[in-house]
Amino acid sequence: MDADAWGLGWRAIFLINVPVGIVIFALSKRFVPQTRSDRPMRTDFAGVALLTAALLCLMIPLIEGRSLGWPAWLWLLVGVGVLLLAVFVAHSRRRQRTDGSALLPLQLFRNRGFSAGLITQAMFQGAMNAFTLPFILYLQLALGFDALTAGLNLLAFSVGAMLGTGVAVPLTGRLGKALIAVGCVLMAIGIWWTSTVLGATGVGFTGWDAVGGMLTAGLGLSLIIIPLIDVALATIPVADAGAASGTYSTFQQLGATAGIAVSTTIFFAQVGGDWSQASVLDALGASVTVALIGLGIAAVASLFLPGVRAVRAHLEEERLRAEVEI
Structure with missing residues (x-):
């Protein structure tokens, strides 16, 4: 607006x-419903402080690096972030051995399905943001759309996601990780389709031209995001569900931030000082390539998620627990 x-x-x-x-x-x-643990753990304040500081040190360069010209102090900040992550890992191991109350139980990463879920989530989020922001920039900077009109061009994407929700929910227990892989493929097709339309229509582009591609991408979005958390956490013990969910959300944000940082860095580097429609379209194409690579990695990672049998058992366990709590 x-x-x-x-x-x-x-x-x-x-x-x-x-x-x-x-x-x-x-x-x-x-x-x-209100739930309380029979054996509540102590809050890991030191772990919270270490992880927050480490993520800040790593995120700030990703967000501000391009606009600031990557000064030396940003690279120093990255080094500090890596060091703080190492300290956090050592602290978490020690605390887990002592009383089992580490902020992030590191044994979670030994669970192949959970680790595959983190990679799928981060890559998918990065790919989505690697496309949508440069797409809006192209509409405004190259085609002269105002902010509202540019934003409305994502409406078909949202409609596709809404329609996909009705499909994804009942299919999660039937198809499991296969549904997520299909979602990655559909989203990649939708983004490629939209990019192709933009190249073909040039300055004559209107939002109606990309409806098919955006609907397809939105449908793929729902087939990924709706089942992913249930599939990724299917083999995680109930006692670790809170830590696993928090880690999952953290990787979601990290993936989105990295996707924006990488794609916009490539986008503006490609544009240089030439803001003509053709130049900005080429820059958008480079960002689309980043998005497609991310979705490709997400699709491959999704193949290592827990199988459909584990997903069905997980969903049934959640259903029974919900009935007991109610």
Whole structure:
């Protein structure tokens, strides 16, 4: 949007989280059952501090590196982040041996299905963001669309995702990881299709031209994101479910950030100082390549997720637990 609410500029978009958060809080108080552990663990404050500091040191260069010209202090920050990660690993191992209350039980990474789920999630999130942001930049910078019109060109993507939800939910227990692999392929086809349409239509592009590609990409999105967490956590013990879910969400954010950082760095490097439609289209093509590579890696990683039998057992266990809690 072009509105400048309270002088916040583009940052005003985050205000949408306020009413959404209030609604979610109210609904959770009403519908989410209260559960308590019989043996609650101590909070790992040192682990929280170490991991937060490490991720900040690694994320800041990814986000700000291109715009700042990659000064030496950013590379130093990366080194500090790696060092802090090593300290965090050592701390987690020691704490797990002592009382089993580490923020992140490192034995989770020995679970092949869980590790494959983290890679699938990070690559998928990175690929999605590697395409959508440069796509919007192309529409605005090369074709002259305003912010609202450019954003509306993602509407078909959202509609496809909504339609895909109705398909993905009942198929999760039947197809398991195969559904995720199909989703990666469909999303890649949709992104490639949209990119091809953009190249063919040039300055005459309208949102209707890309509806087919965007619907396909959105459908693929749902076939990945809906079943992925259930499939990835299918073989994780209940006692570690909280830590596993938190790790899963962290990799989601890291993947999205890395996808944006890599694709925009390539995008602006490709553009250089030439903001003509053809130059920006070539830059978008480079970002699309990044997205397709990410989806390819996600598709391969999804093949190492837990099998459909484990997924069905996991879903049945969740159903029975929910009935008991209610």
